[in-house]
Amino acid sequence: MGKALMIAEYGRLRVEPNPVVGAVVLDRRGEWTSWGFHPYWGGPHAEVEALRRAGARARGGTLIVTLEPCAHAEKKTPPCVPAVVASGVKRVVVGARDPNPATTGRAARALRAAGIEYRSGVLAERCRASIARYAEHVGRRRPWTIAKWATSLDGRIADADGASRWVSGKRAREIVRLIRSRCDAVIVGRGTVEADDPSLTTERGGPRATPPIRVVFDSRLRTPTSARLVATARETPTLFVAVRGAPAKRRRALESAGALVLDVRAGKDRRVDVVAAFRALHRLGVRRAMLEAGGTLQAACLRAGVVDQVTTFVAPVVLGGGGPTPFDGVGWPIADAPRLEHVRISAVGKDAMIEGYWPRGVGSA
Numbered sequence: 001m002g003k004a005l006m007i008a009e010y011g012r013l014r015v016e017p018n019p020v021v022g023a024v025v026l027d028r029r030g031e032w033t034s035w036g037f038h039p040y041w042g043g044p045h046a047e048v049e050a051l052r053r054a055g056a057r058a059r060g061g062t063l064i065v066t067l068e069p070c071a072h073a074e075k076k077t078p079p080c081v082p083a084v085v086a087s088g089v090k091r092v093v094v095g096a097r098d099p100n101p102a103t104t105g106r107a108a109r110a111l112r113a114a115g116i117e118y119r120s121g122v123l124a125e126r127c128r129a130s131i132a133r134y135a136e137h138v139g140r141r142r143p144w145t146i147a148k149w150a151t152s153l154d155g156r157i158a159d160a161d162g163a164s165r166w167v168s169g170k171r172a173r174e175i176v177r178l179i180r181s182r183c184d185a186v187i188v189g190r191g192t193v194e195a196d197d198p199s200l201t202t203e204r205g206g207p208r209a210t211p212p213i214r215v216v217f218d219s220r221l222r223t224p225t226s227a228r229l230v231a232t233a234r235e236t237p238t239l240f241v242a243v244r245g246a247p248a249k250r251r252r253a254l255e256s257a258g259a260l261v262l263d264v265r266a267g268k269d270r271r272v273d274v275v276a277a278f279r280a281l282h283r284l285g286v287r288r289a290m291l292e293a294g295g296t297l298q299a300a301c302l303r304a305g306v307v308d309q310v311t312t313f314v315a316p317v318v319l320g321g322g323g324p325t326p327f328d329g330v331g332w333p334i335a336d337a338p339r340l341e342h343v344r345i346s347a348v349g350k351d352a353m354i355e356g357y358w359p360r361g362v363g364s365a
């Protein structure tokens with residue numbers, strides 16, 4: 001189980017809102033035979049991967065998995081329990097029970113009914129700790145949200161005159177397109193559309209049959225129909241989130257260009273209420289979202305507590321001159337400043353990529 005827990009970590013920051021899961025298979029003599037982990041959101045499950053690799057060597061053997069195998073079908077991949085039964089293993093050893101009420105306890109019943117010995121609770125505390133953020137997110141009616149931004153060495157997301165379209169290099173942008181293709185939605189604010197006119201494209205050949213929906217927070221629907229996101233709305237779904245009572249004329253203009261419009265209540269600042277908007281996106285089936293806004297919407301989302309994970313790029317360039325920063329107007333004294341958890345730092349091309357979970361308790365939704 002210790003080995004399975006280590007292997008599970010390879011999926012961290014890639015699988016959320018799913019839990020990280022690791023699995024190993026022992027053959028009938030108890031020899032370590034194969035391993036698997038849940039690699040990314042929408043990707044294969046750990047136990048199915050481990051059993052696939054083991055093939056016939058799993059017969060009469062033991063499957064060890066950090067989390068109870070799933071038995072419910074309301075998700076992207078088929079349930080794992082039938083694959084476990086078909087593999088011919090004699091014993092299943094599980095770390096933590098699944099806190100998701102749709103599946104909890106079902107694997108034990110189904111596997112025992114199939115004549116498989118089932119034991120749960122091995123290294124339970126460590127297994128539960130490995131899925132703590134998942135357990136907290138189950139039942140929350142908003143998407144798991146990854147805030148993404150790129151800065152210069154001096155912390156600017158754009159140059160002072162707003163002419164920069166990209167701060168990071170080519171490799172970083174490829175990674176961003178790949179992450180987008182593993183999300184249900186990519187969110188920007190009206191300011192980013194106005195400044196950069198992005199198309200928010202994804203990596204071709206990604207794991208999804210359909211690209212993520214492109215979402216623009218635009219309280220009064222002021223985005224011009226000439227914007228790329230609107231001009232391509234018939235090919236790639238594009239949704240504008242506005243406040244109730246936004247001008248009907250603007251709504252008609254965007255809708256007749258092929259865009260969708262969703263209205264939610266206004267917040268105190270008379271802009272889109274962030275929490276209401278994220279709940280509405282969840283109702284529309286958005287489970288994992290990438291927030292690629294400028295400093296204004298990014299700050300509003302952090303304050304509203306709807307950010308779970310951060311993916312940033314730091315480019316070896318200095319912009320100076322008072323250019324904008326990722327969170328306009330938000331500040332903390334160093335002792336209370338949010339620090340990412342489960343931090344991972346990697347080099348991508350000439351940029352640094354820094355990722356982690358946004359700490360709990362900063363914001364509250």
Ligand SMILES: NC(=O)c1ccc[n+]([C@@H]2O[C@H](COP(=O)([O-])OP(=O)(O)OC[C@H]3O[C@@H](n4cnc5c(N)ncnc54)[C@H](OP(=O)(O)O)[C@@H]3O)[C@@H](O)[C@H]2O)c1
Pocket residue numbers: 148149150151156157158162164165167188189190191192193195196217218219220222267271272273274292293294295296297298300324
């Ligand atoms: N380097 C990077 O990673 C990166 C990424 C994105 C953007 N940028 C840069 O950021 C700059 C644009 O910054 P920005 O701050 O104007 O863009 P933004 O945060 O994407 O958009 C801000 C706009 O979103 C709308 N909005 C709707 N609901 C909101 C809410 N509840 N709270 C706050 N805003 C809400 C507001 O317009 P309404 O009031 O009309 O609704 C607001 O003006 C550009 O220079 C761009 O290049 C850089």
